[in-house]
Amino acid sequence: MTYGSNLIQANLNFTINRGDVFVIMGGSGCGKSTLLKHMIGLFQPAEGDILFQGQSYFSATSEKQLEMRKRWGVTYQGGALFSDKSLAENIALPLEQYTSLGRRSIRELARYKLSLVGLAGFEDYYPSQISGGMAKRAGLARAIALDPEILFFDEPSAGLDPLSARRLDELILQLRDSTGATIVIVTHELASIFAIGNNGVYLDAETKTQLDTGSPSDMLNHSRHNTVRAFLSRGEYSGESAKGAEPQPLHADRRAGV
Amino acid sequence: MNQATLTIKQLSDTEIVVTLNGSWTIGADIPGQDELASKRTHGQSGTLLFKAGDHFCWDSRLLAYLMACQANTQCRFDLSGLPDDVGDLFRLANAVPANKAQPTRKRSLAGTASQWITHVGDGVINFLAFLGELALTMVRWIAGKGSARWLDIVSFCHQAGPSAIPIVSLQSVLVGMILAYLGVVQLRQFGAEIYVSDLVGVGMVREMGALMTAVIMSGRTGAAYAAQLGTMQVNEEIDALTTLGIKPMDYLVLPRTLALLLMMPLLTLYSNVLGMVGGGLVATSMDVTWLMYLHQLREAITYTDILTGVIKSVVFALLIAMAGCRAGLACGRSSAAVGQATTNAVVTAIIYLVVADAGLNILYFKLGV
Numbered sequence: 231m232t233y234g235s236n237l238i239q240a241n242l243n244f245t246i247n248r249g250d251v252f253v254i255m256g257g258s259g260c261g262k263s264t265l266l267k268h269m270i271g272l273f274q275p276a277e278g279d280i281l282f283q284g285q286s287y288f289s290a291t292s293e294k295q296l297e298m299r300k301r302w303g304v305t306y307q308g309g310a311l312f313s314d315k316s317l318a319e320n321i322a323l324p325l326e327q328y329t330s331l332g333r334r335s336i337r338e339l340a341r342y343k344l345s346l347v348g349l350a351g352f353e354d355y356y357p358s359q360i361s362g363g364m365a366k367r368a369g370l371a372r373a374i375a376l377d378p379e380i381l382f383f384d385e386p387s388a389g390l391d392p393l394s395a396r397r398l399d400e401l402i403l404q405l406r407d408s409t410g411a412t413i414v415i416v417t418h419e420l421a422s423i424f425a426i427g428n429n430g431v432y433l434d435a436e437t438k439t440q441l442d443t444g445s446p447s448d449m450l451n452h453s454r455h456n457t458v459r460a461f462l463s464r465g466e467y468s469g470e471s472a473k474g475a476e477p478q479p480l481h482a483d484r485r486a487g488v
Numbered sequence: 489m490n491q492a493t494l495t496i497k498q499l500s501d502t503e504i505v506v507t508l509n510g511s512w513t514i515g516a517d518i519p520g521q522d523e524l525a526s527k528r529t530h531g532q533s534g535t536l537l538f539k540a541g542d543h544f545c546w547d548s549r550l551l552a553y554l555m556a557c558q559a560n561t562q563c564r565f566d567l568s569g570l571p572d573d574v575g576d577l578f579r580l581a582n583a584v585p586a587n588k589a590q591p592t593r594k595r596s597l598a599g600t601a602s603q604w605i606t607h608v609g610d611g612v613i614n615f616l617a618f619l620g621e622l623a624l625t626m627v628r629w630i631a632g633k634g635s636a637r638w639l640d641i642v643s644f645c646h647q648a649g650p651s652a653i654p655i656v657s658l659q660s661v662l663v664g665m666i667l668a669y670l671g672v673v674q675l676r677q678f679g680a681e682i683y684v685s686d687l688v689g690v691g692m693v694r695e696m697g698a699l700m701t702a703v704i705m706s707g708r709t710g711a712a713y714a715a716q717l718g719t720m721q722v723n724e725e726i727d728a729l730t731t732l733g734i735k736p737m738d739y740l741v742l743p744r745t746l747a748l749l750l751m752m753p754l755l756t757l758y759s760n761v762l763g764m765v766g767g768g769l770v771a772t773s774m775d776v777t778w779l780m781y782l783h784q785l786r787e788a789i790t791y792t793d794i795l796t797g798v799i800k801s802v803v804f805a806l807l808i809a810m811a812g813c814r815a816g817l818a819c820g821r822s823s824a825a826v827g828q829a830t831t832n833a834v835v836t837a838i839i840y841l842v843v844a845d846a847g848l849n850i851l852y853f854k855l856g857v
Binding site: 270271296310 | 731
């Protein structure tokens, strides 16, 4: 992944299994959000590929890409709600685009999705009239409008108080359990990482590659990299050479079979 | 308040004791760094041992001073003679080594000319790419596959049409009057004031009506488009649309462009009429009656003239919408970027307008219309 000639991350290789809660973690500025934007097809990787159910997204035709996108839901850091539309209209937009439902059914669906995230009764509010945490939840409601198979979250708990962050985590788990969706989360909140993640990847800003992949608790206890263990234990673990950890043999490509 | 002073005592070749007296605080007068530097005999290595002297008090000013001194010397600083807090803060400030790399400068003098040329080159390429994409989007829409909604188009038409009428009216009447004054003064010398109708009529219909309306609209609507799309870019709304599988080109750019394409010719015709009224106000104040003025207008203007103006306005509408939407979509992720996108939209729109107007005039001349 690069920004112009600026290398962000290289040699990434990981697999996300169906039903996982997959956490992309790492220090600030290591390229977590950038990786997510590649995974949802906003940026094209400079090299390598991203596979979704064995199919490459970037070499697919635009119809195929659209087909894949409809099966993904994305929640953005600030919610990214359309500010000129009410919450119900925000959620209705994908439904209007891809289904032939009538106005009434769309409105009912929007109301149902909003009540899933605890915002029943806020259908006619505009994004500027609700709080940041509510906007995030509304963004989640829009992301699940089309019952996606994969849900992507960009820093869901950033800027939320601990209690709301925890409620959001619980909500994510409940949605995973009841809809069977796979969850991919970018976060550096340790509490969230351990509470909900069962798989993940650690990106390092210094070596510009992934240091480890696997479940967060495994990584905490058994990672070969001191940086990863230090990160996951909030700095309490420090091996002899926390900084000099050699990256393990690099992987040849960076395929992410989703 | 006690004057801040320092006394320096050389203990050995490598050890110097610096005693700080008085008040080393913000607002106090403290000795310059060179005082310390000049009195150091063996300046390049060794230890500086700082001690608190008489009436010593301190705040951030002292630490800033120590940091600045440290940057100019290789000496080791021993702060054990100062209060513990000073030592702690000094260690904290030095915990992370300073970044040596400079932030990349956007522009260097030597590179300016070549940068400017590539900038213009990129501009042309981007313009063509955007035009191509817009054309494809329009073809898709005409084939019934686009996702532009009529409701959106209607609301943008309202913004770009009826809401612009007051400002277009004012502008058109004044431009008509300006043209008339310009003509009357010259034509009076030949006693041919009546031909002011020709000047105002042809001037408005072929040139000023379309051009001035376009200038107003690029400041009004083009800038609004850039700001709307730019803000959406900042809020990640455009990313959200894309991941919902909705093309920003279809959903955001097309309805705006169509609205302008529909409204601009109408506004231009309206502007033509009001311009002639403005011209008439001036002409009738100088020995020309309304009847003569209108009669001469009918003689002067042909339908071809009106058509040339309308064609111009359609081209201008496309250019304004493109400049606005492209600047908005290319907007960065900060509030400053939105301002820049807006400026960019208006400036490029006006450049496009002038170039296109010149080009069209040459074309009309060659075609003999």
